[in-house]
Amino acid sequence: MYGKGMRPLAIGTFFVLTGAFALVFFWVPADADQGFIQKIFYLHVPMAIVALGGFIAGGVMAICHLRTGNSKWDLRSYVSIHMALVLAVGALITGSIWARAAWGHWWVWDEPTLVSFLIVFLLYATYQPLRFAIEDPEKQARYASVFAITAGAFVPLNFLAVRMAQSLAHPRVLGATGGSMPSEMRITFYVSLIGMALLFITLWKYEMASKHTTAQLRNLRRRLLGDDSVAPTGRSAAPSTVLPARPKP
Amino acid sequence: MNAVRALLRKDLLLELRAKESVPAMALFSLTTFVIFHFALDRNTVAGSLASGVLWVTLLFAAILGINRLFVAEREQGGFDAFMLAPVDRTAMLIAKACALFIFLTIVELIAVPAFAFLLLEGSILPALPGLIAVLVLANIGIAVIGTLSSAIAVQTRARDLIAPLVALPLLVPLLIASARATQPLLLSGGALSVPTKWIAVLGLYDLVFALLSYAVFDFLLEE
Numbered sequence: 230m231y232g233k234g235m236r237p238l239a240i241g242t243f244f245v246l247t248g249a250f251a252l253v254f255f256w257v258p259a260d261a262d263q264g265f266i267q268k269i270f271y272l273h274v275p276m277a278i279v280a281l282g283g284f285i286a287g288g289v290m291a292i293c294h295l296r297t298g299n300s301k302w303d304l305r306s307y308v309s310i311h312m313a314l315v316l317a318v319g320a321l322i323t324g325s326i327w328a329r330a331a332w333g334h335w336w337v338w339d340e341p342t343l344v345s346f347l348i349v350f351l352l353y354a355t356y357q358p359l360r361f362a363i364e365d366p367e368k369q370a371r372y373a374s375v376f377a378i379t380a381g382a383f384v385p386l387n388f389l390a391v392r393m394a395q396s397l398a399h400p401r402v403l404g405a406t407g408g409s410m411p412s413e414m415r416i417t418f419y420v421s422l423i424g425m426a427l428l429f430i431t432l433w434k435y436e437m438a439s440k441h442t443t444a445q446l447r448n449l450r451r452r453l454l455g456d457d458s459v460a461p462t463g464r465s466a467a468p469s470t471v472l473p474a475r476p477k478p
Numbered sequence: 479m480n481a482v483r484a485l486l487r488k489d490l491l492l493e494l495r496a497k498e499s500v501p502a503m504a505l506f507s508l509t510t511f512v513i514f515h516f517a518l519d520r521n522t523v524a525g526s527l528a529s530g531v532l533w534v535t536l537l538f539a540a541i542l543g544i545n546r547l548f549v550a551e552r553e554q555g556g557f558d559a560f561m562l563a564p565v566d567r568t569a570m571l572i573a574k575a576c577a578l579f580i581f582l583t584i585v586e587l588i589a590v591p592a593f594a595f596l597l598l599e600g601s602i603l604p605a606l607p608g609l610i611a612v613l614v615l616a617n618i619g620i621a622v623i624g625t626l627s628s629a630i631a632v633q634t635r636a637r638d639l640i641a642p643l644v645a646l647p648l649l650v651p652l653l654i655a656s657a658r659a660t661q662p663l664l665l666s667g668g669a670l671s672v673p674t675k676w677i678a679v680l681g682l683y684d685l686v687f688a689l690l691s692y693a694v695f696d697f698l699l700e701e
Binding site: 295349352362363372376379389390391394 | 626630631633634635636637639640643644646647648650651654655658675679683686690693694697698700
């Protein structure tokens with residue numbers, strides 16, 4: 230059911246991302262100050278924005294889970310946060326590389342966006358250990374949702390607080406989508422952002438489809454070959470997608 | 479309101495008789511001051527260093543209390559008993575947050591004078607009114623966030639690990655605001671006034687997290 234529309238989506242993602250990289254390397258002018266290294270901007274910033282969007286989307290899906298009590302929403306929220314975490318690692322690494330090239334240090338404490346991103350990442354890094362540490366699947370889903378909502382609300386708050394702590398001393402020179410950007414840069418940036426968002430959606434659908442298919446396979450196996458044929462699922466951080474065993478007739 | 483009062487009374491009575499959290503937290507903060515003295519190799523601290531030492535100590539002392547907050551409920555069936563009672567579940571949140579707030583206040587009544595005595599350069603008296611305002615606001619925030627993260631972590635296998643990991647990132651904005659607000663108070667040349675901006679941030683952060691905890695807490699107690 231999540232596999233529907235996968236192929237056009239994947240193809241579309243491939244073309245938009247390839248197009249974005251073509252624009253980055255062949256069309257957009259190099260930055261006057263930083264030269265070639267500034268092009269990492271078109272990878273780093275979309276990754277960071279999509280990761281934060283994924284965290285917040287996970288929080289919204291968690292609200293749906295608590296409101297409806299449908300465990301599908303928990304799975305969606307889990308996959309969304311999982312994918313966002315992967316992108317967040319990418320954003321931290323590319324950001325560090327860019328900081329090294331542009332400012333000469335691997336890590337810069339007076340860049341508020343970088344620091345708040347790290348704090349948000351540290352918080353979400355607890356998401357999987359938290360899930361793993363709760364054995365009862367129903368309880369695990371509920372607690373994970375509460376965590377996802379709290380953390381989702383924390384994302385904007387944290388950015389606000391960290392920016393306030395530093396904005397007086399350090400004006401934002403590298404404003405991401407500032408009006409001072411030439412139009413070629415802005416267009417390239419938007420194309421990269423759309424490409425990254427599409428990549429996120431594709432990966433999200435892909436993991437959902439994979440989890441769903443595995444669960445269906447298990448259930449079919451169990452119906453055909455009996456309860457003993459499926460190995461019991463071990464403790465896991467991922468939400469359980471296996472339907473409850475059918476009562477024997 | 480009666481339920482809150484009963485729960486709070488039970489928590490305070492339990493603490494008074496068993497003395498599980500507060501003495502440990504107070505002793506921990508004293509030891510941490512001694513450790514800071516040797517780690518920094520300084521006899522006195524002032525300004526941003528003093529504010530940092532004070533807040534790191536108080537925050538980690540608070541983590542001790544946060545870890546213990548729901549343990550008795552879980553191990554001795556307090557949750558089950560509470561779920562059987564026909565009262566609003568938010569009562570548990572309010573009572574626990576109040577209990578943690580009181581614990582923190584008692585710890586600070588010991589830790590802050592000890593800090594002034596052991597480490598602070600100059601007198602703490604001119605800073606006191608501003609410091610009390612910051613401490614009260616920060617305590618509210620720590621109490622609310624601590625109760626929420628403790629409630630999330632208490633059902634896990636490794637609750638002593640999960641609770642600080644959840645609570646500390648959530649407390650970072652609070653720490654930023656408290657440390658910045660305390661900094662000008664502890665300057666060696668005498669206290670400046672408290673920056674109102676950071677007081678406002680603290681108050682706002684407390685309010686947002688109080689509302690957030692109120693909204694999600696019910697789901698942590700469902701069986």
